[in-house]
Amino acid sequence: MQKNKPATIDDYIASQPGDAAEGLQQLRSIIQSTAPAAKEMISYGMPAFQLHGMLVGFANWKNHIGFYPWxxxxxxxxxxxxxxxxxxxxxxxFPKNKKLPVSLIRKIVRARIADNIAKEKLKKEKKKK
Known part of the structure; x- marks a missing residue:
């Protein structure tokens, strides 16, 4: 029997074991505070954020939290x-037995925002030509 895919990040986190849910929620909060205008969504069955294109995603695994800068x-x-x-x-x-590297995650999210803005700007310039 196939599990239902989560419709929201809240659904995804709620479906995870308690010890994992805490780390996932912390990662979500770090991303939200770094990119408050980002839209939350589920992409490829995992929590994701979109801002000027796909920004970052994350997922729970047995021994780590996967963080995906796309x-x-x-x-x-x-x-x-x-x-x-x-x-x-x-x-x-990010291993579950270590604290999340908050400042590094923030730097990566900021870099992804800058990448997406640059790509969006380039697309607009190409359309003008």
Whole structure:
């Protein structure tokens, strides 16, 4: 039997085990406070934020919270600061047994906002031509 996909971030967090829900809610709050104009949504079955395009997403896994900046260039740009975390092309793993790196998450969200604004500006300039 397939589980129902969550319709909102609240639904997603409520469907997670208690120990995970706390970390997920904290990550959500960090993103909300850094990008208060971002729209919350569910994308690919996971919590996501949109601001001038897809901003970031996150998901609960067995031993970590996955944080997704929706592109590989962000992970590369922050490689030095992310060396204590497992990463892949477009994902960052925050272990559940460690505190979330609040200032680093804020920096990544701000960088993603800047990326999205730059891409949006470039699109508008191309349309004018």
């Amino acid at each position: 592109n590989s260039s962000t992970v590369k740009a922050f490689a030095e600061q992310l060396q204590d975390y497992q990463t892949s092309k477009g994902a960052i793993q």
